[in-house]
Amino acid sequence: MSKQFDLIVIGAGPGGYIAAIRAAQLGLHVACIDAWKNKQGGPAPGGTCTNVGCIPSKALLQSSEHYEHAGKHFGDHGISLSDLKMDMSKMLGRKDAVVKQNNDGILYLFKKNKVSFFHGHGSFSGKQDGGFEVIVRGPAEESLVAPQVIVATGSTARALPQAPFDEQNIVSNEGALNLAAVPKKLGVIGSGVIGLEMGSVWRRLGAEVTVLEGLPQFLGAADEQIAKEAHKAFTRQGLKIELGVKVGDIQSTKRGVKVAYANAKGESQTLEVDKLIVSIGRVPNTQGLNAEAVGLQLDERGAIAVDAQCRSNVAGIWAVGDVVRGPMLAHKAEEEGVAVAERLAGQHGHVNFNTIPWVIYTSPEIAWVGQTEQQLKAAGRAYKSGTFPFLANGRARALGDTTGMVKMLADDQTDEILGVHIVGPMASELIAECVMAMEFRASSEDIARICHAHPSLSESTKEAALAVDKRTLNF
Ligand code: FAD
């Protein structure tokens, strides 16, 4: 006997579980299916983000940053320590406990919102009277039917064809979050978001880290000036970043990994490391979904093809998050999930793709929203620019963290803010004000006129806005 619902959500990552909760809040009878298992084989909803992504990486970034501060910066405050040690199993245990709190939190939210949760793998089996049939293969096999389905099956790490992941020596994000000991030498392929965040974690804990990047420029998606500043800071910290390389043969032995590559000058090189993280992007995950059973179309990247409203080619089937086009970010997945749930309830859900913030949680943090200077130039848009360095901010000096700047770009004529780019302390938090300003289509003058608390890092945002009009007060 099939169980009938108004909506079935496949996947309980940030896209899926948030869509399920929002739809249930709006009165729909909702089932959410998720396959992720914890170490005991039990359910672990939250997807990549909670289990092997955003949450555990931020837990390790925090632990490793404390360790680095204790070893390198406490002395500046007159605090001395001797015999500083890192207990690796405690650090990893704490990270696992943070993950579990989030898994349990989602199970609680499902109960609170009356979402029926099914632990297992969901796949389409076809269409019948009540809508689409999805079979769940888990502890038991169940048949669920609903007229509406949201696919939120996320993404998986992309491997290099010559070096499949063994999660021991050649690791994806999963292995990178679980190295039992600090490798003496760590190689990272790809200087994108994961490469920089995980490279920073292991460098802070004592690994000698070399990052090999295929592109000739560093952080191509970021504003060039910000990327340059970040590159300088990471290099100063000891992260070795080689740009413009071509990775060749990769050999994994009992003792480690040998990577053959050509450097930017075309010279043959070999990098020998104990562990290798491969972080060269992610691929949409539709494995085992049996999309063919309902005629669901994929695009050339293997993502589910959807329109701007997340509608697939099959009426009644929607898709959100990493499994569709657009940036692979948890908050983008969530926004799409909410918007689809609201559309299903007859409301006007919306996602503004122009104001999705990006954050890289390294130290210094990097965050941006809107367009970069190079994008504005390429589009031929007349703009004004204002920057303010944290070096001139009182709070940053008191914190002992004056690296970086806030950079604001505004339309030359209307003064509307077109982009804000930050590298420096707490950029992840500072960017929220800028996202809100852009949502309200604020001008740089609007920010410049707002009273910001003193002393705070956010005064740098106000000063960057003043700098657009060439009238900074503290620089
Ligand atoms: P996912 O989170 O991948 O969830 C999909 C879920 O669906 C999974 O639980 C999977 O098991 C389940 N599933 C798949 N197929 C089926 C099926 N057939 N049946 C049942 N269940 C199925 N983003 C940020 O915004 N900020 C960050 O700081 C950040 N850090 C990251 C760090 C790392 C190391 C990584 C790898 C990613 C990070 N991301 C971050 C990206 C973020 O994790 C993803 O964008 C986000 O998880 C996408 O959400 P989703 O719901 O689309 O998919």
Ligand code: NAI
């Ligand atoms: P990425 O797309 O951020 O970076 C991949 C990097 O690898 C790029 O710089 C690319 O040029 C390089 N590359 C690709 N192929 C290569 C090759 N063969 N040799 C050398 N270099 C190569 O992908 P990443 O870091 O794997 O992360 C995946 C996604 O996960 C991110 O794009 C992001 O959407 C998400 N994420 C978000 C985080 C955040 O928001 N803080 C943190 C971590 C991940």
